[in-house]
Amino acid sequence: MSTIKNELLIYNSLSGQKEKFEPIHENKVGMYVCGPTLYSEPHMGNMRTFINFDMIYRCLLKLNYQVKYVRNITDAGHITNSAGDEVDSIGKVARLEQVQSLEIVYKYNVKFQELQRIYNMLPPNIEPTATGHIQEQIETIEKIIENGFAYVVNGSVYFDVKAYSEKFEYGTLSGRVVDELSEETRVLNAQDEKRFFADFALWKKANPEDMQIWRSPWGDGNPGWHIECTAMSTKYLGAHFDIHGGGMDLKFPHHEDEIAQNCGSVGCNPAKYWMHANMLNVNGQKMSKSLGNFFLPKEIVEGTTTVFEKAYSPNIIRFSMMQAHYRSTLDFTADSLDAAEKGFSRLSEAVEKLAVLKTSTTSSISIPDIIQSFYKAMSDDFNAPILLAKIFDAVKYINSVNDGKATITKQDLELLSVEINSFVTDVLGLTMEKLNSDAKLAPVMDLVLDIRKSARENKDWTTSDKIRDGLAIAGIEVKDGKEGTTWN
RNA sequence: GGUCUCAUGGCCGAGUGGCUAGGCACCGGUCUGCAAAACCGUCUACAACAGUUCGAAUCUGUUUGAGACCUCCA
Numbered sequence: 001m002s003t004i005k006n007e008l009l010i011y012n013s014l015s016g017q018k019e020k021f022e023p024i025h026e027n028k029v030g031m032y033v034c035g036p037t038l039y040s041e042p043h044m045g046n047m048r049t050f051i052n053f054d055m056i057y058r059c060l061l062k063l064n065y066q067v068k069y070v071r072n073i074t075d076a077g078h079i080t081n082s083a084g085d086e087v088d089s090i091g092k093v094a095r096l097e098q099v100q101s102l103e104i105v106y107k108y109n110v111k112f113q114e115l116q117r118i119y120n121m122l123p124p125n126i127e128p129t130a131t132g133h134i135q136e137q138i139e140t141i142e143k144i145i146e147n148g149f150a151y152v153v154n155g156s157v158y159f160d161v162k163a164y165s166e167k168f169e170y171g172t173l174s175g176r177v178v179d180e181l182s183e184e185t186r187v188l189n190a191q192d193e194k195r196f197f198a199d200f201a202l203w204k205k206a207n208p209e210d211m212q213i214w215r216s217p218w219g220d221g222n223p224g225w226h227i228e229c230t231a232m233s234t235k236y237l238g239a240h241f242d243i244h245g246g247g248m249d250l251k252f253p254h255h256e257d258e259i260a261q262n263c264g265s266v267g268c269n270p271a272k273y274w275m276h277a278n279m280l281n282v283n284g285q286k287m288s289k290s291l292g293n294f295f296l297p298k299e300i301v302e303g304t305t306t307v308f309e310k311a312y313s314p315n316i317i318r319f320s321m322m323q324a325h326y327r328s329t330l331d332f333t334a335d336s337l338d339a340a341e342k343g344f345s346r347l348s349e350a351v352e353k354l355a356v357l358k359t360s361t362t363s364s365i366s367i368p369d370i371i372q373s374f375y376k377a378m379s380d381d382f383n384a385p386i387l388l389a390k391i392f393d394a395v396k397y398i399n400s401v402n403d404g405k406a407t408i409t410k411q412d413l414e415l416l417s418v419e420i421n422s423f424v425t426d427v428l429g430l431t432m433e434k435l436n437s438d439a440k441l442a443p444v445m446d447l448v449l450d451i452r453k454s455a456r457e458n459k460d461w462t463t464s465d466k467i468r469d470g471l472a473i474a475g476i477e478v479k480d481g482k483e484g485t486t487w488n
Numbered sequence: 489g490g491u492c493u494c495a496u497g498g499c500c501g502a503g504u505g506g507c508u509a510g511g512c513a514c515c516g517g518u519c520u521g522c523a524a525a526a527c528c529g530u531c532u533a534c535a536a537c538a539g540u541u542c543g544a545a546u547c548u549g550u551u552u553g554a555g556a557c558c559u560c561c562a
Contacts, residue, residue: 034562042562049562089560174557175491225560247562252491254561277562279555286555323511324501329494329555336500339512346511349526385502389510399527403518461521468523479525486525 008063008379010243011327013251013274014173018381023242024272029060029067030241032233032271034250035127037074038108039090044332045287047119047297048280049247051318051429052326054121056245056275058427059378069124070236073112075105076130076223077212088222091211101211105131115297119314120429128232130223134214136231137223140265141202141216149264153193155205155219159260161198168263170198173274174252200257202227226254230261233270244271248278281331282307312337315430319344322384322428343392348432350395351424353402354417360407367412370394371419378427387423394420449478449485 008021023029033053036042042050053071060067077088094101116123130137141157144150149164150157161170165178178198201224206213213220233241239262246255255274262270279286282293295305303311312320320340324330370393377386394416400406408416424430448467455463468478471487479486 036562037560046562052562176558177491249557249561252557253559279562281555284554319511320500328501331500333500335498335512339500341512343511346526383502385511386509389502392510396528403527405528456521459521465522472524477525480520480523481526482519 009381010273010275011381012272013276014269019273021273023065024240027064027066029065029243030237031057031060031067031069031243031245032229032237032241033069033071033124033244034229034246034254035071035073036108036112037089038105038112039077039093041108041111041296041298042115043287044282044295044297044300045280046247047115048321048330049277050116050121051119051321052277053245053275054429055322055384055427056243056326056382057122057124058429059382062378062422062427068126068237069122070126070128070233071124072229072232073109073127073129074228075109076134076228077101077210088207088210088212091209094211095209111298118301119297119318120431122429126236128236130228130232131212133228133232133235134223136235137227138203138216140227140231140234140261143265144202144261147264149260150202151195152218155221156193156201157203157218157224158194158199159202159257159264160195161200161260162196164260164264168260170260171256173259174256176252176256200224200226200253202261226257227261229254229258230265230270233258234262234266239266239270240268241271243273243275245275245277248276251276277326278329281329283333284331308334308337312341316341316344318428318430319347319388322430323388325381325383325385327381344430347391347395347424347430350398351420351432353398354413354420357398357401357408357413358404359410359413361409363408363412364400364406365397367408367416370397371415374419374423378423384428387428391420391423445476445487449487452478453485 009018010021011017012019031053033050035050036046050071057067057069075090077090077092088101090101090104094104097104115121141150144159145152145157148160150159161178164170170176170178203216203218203224204222205218206220206222210222212222214222233244244255244258259269262268281287282295285291285293287294293307295307297317299305300308300312300317301314316337317340320332320337321330323340323343370390373390373393374387377383377390380386397406397408398416401408421432425432448471452464452467455461455467471478476487479488
């Protein structure tokens with residue numbers, strides 16, 4: 001349906017306000033999102049960013065855009081400190097575990113792919129790896145040197161922020177000004193090869209202990225921190241594409257330097273719209289190992305984290321995340337997750353009821369209006385919490401119809417059913433957990449509940465309660481409703 | 489120290505210059521042998537102070553508090 005296509009608004013970090021989304025090529029969207037670095041398992045906070053961009057991707061698809069979604073996989077080590085003397089972060093882990101870098105990368109890639117499935121994330125169209133694009137990175141660096149925005153020192157290449165600032169503006173995304181930066185108290189390290197402290201490495205000469213080394217025109221070494229994103233986004237999406245996303249904490253320096261590299265190599269900002277997803281807190285604080293509120297996305301699903309006393313399904317986690325806007329920080333607490341669990345369950349049950357609702361000749365409310373409100377919420381900077389609120393308005397209506405207090409026509413029911421299912425599963429990425437899904441157990445339960453029914457009819461409460469309590473111990477909850485008994 | 493963001497009812501969280509989301513909990517009700525579940529209803533909040541305005545929680549200023557980034561970070 002949706003004959004009226006809403007105007008899509010996107011908050012652009014570049015301007016700091018919501019802007020009308022106008023794709024560079026009509027009906028097509030190129031989107032690049034910074035993916036994981038494979039030297040450890042992504043934690044829950046990483047997942048929030050990926051899940052949010054998954055939702056955004058799903059929204060764009062729902063709006064019938066033809067989306068090319070690229071999310072990189074960083075499998076080459078990065079420089080790990082400002083002096084640049086620790087180049088290979090993956091190699092560092094590999095040395096600790098006494099295995100090869102590639103083993104580390106493979107191990108965590110498998111885990112990451114598994115997490116994508118567990119959390120029901122759509123795979124991007126392309127997941128390019130840094131190590132698969134060394135040549136492209138070298139070529140990008142060569143272009144930047146040619147353009148006069150980088151210099152070679154002793155086998156390493158640095159981006160020349162001062163030279164760049166004469167032609168472009170450095171710091172437009174993060175609101176930083178080079179003059180301000182220079183007033184900072186930081187001093188150039190005596191051995192530092194950089195001309196200016198804000199300069200950053202594009203290529204770093206190999207250290208003897210590096211486990212991954214590549215050949216380049218400047219000698220053996222490693223690519224710098226940010227160049228892979230520039231090289232790969234340009235290769236797969238072009239010099240200028242629609243959306244570039246990532247976590248809020250990547251804004252500076254990573255994204256700022258990406259802009260500089262792109263301007264320095266091809267003369268323009270890589271993206272028209274920059275989007276940043278906000279952080280996840282746990283019990284009111286940023287996740288950190290030292291605070292004891294750190295856990296992995298798999299642990300919370302399996303109930304093996306010490307931070308929470310019970311397990312929460314991926315759907316509950318996702319639902320909880322969808323109840324907050326992607327640009328706001330979100331706090332995970334036992335209370336908030338318990339609330340999400342119940343809310344999600346209420347939603348699931350209403351969606352199930354859609355299939356068995358009785359229809360009438362009239363509808364009490366306007367179904368197209370409800371559906372329009374879904375689109376409107378989604379089109380307002382991907383406002384998932386409002387979308388859920390509107391869906392819950394529909395849930396209330398579904399329940400009323402189910403109780404015979406409201407009516408719906410067959411045609412409206414079909415429409416509502418299709419759209420609610422679409423928004424819940426396709427857009428929000430929630431999967432409806434089927435109740436009574438165990439094919440073997442179902443006939444057994446029918447039998448047991450039939451016996452209990454007879455007992456109740458004979459007012460044999462001892463037997464009926466024995467059955468109910470026994471099933472409860474087995475983890476099966478009996479629900480005596482108006483129209484018979486159900487279980488789950 | 490610099491740059492910036494945010495402060496919403498018991499909790500999580502949207503949003504808006506006047507019509508004051510949503511989820512969860514609480515309370516009341518319907519249903520029920522009892523209970524649970526389910527459903528319905530109710531609860532009227534926006535840090536403090538001052539200002540602008542016919543009118544602000546929403547705009548401005550000050551104060552207090554929290555957080556982020558400035559170093560790898562989703």
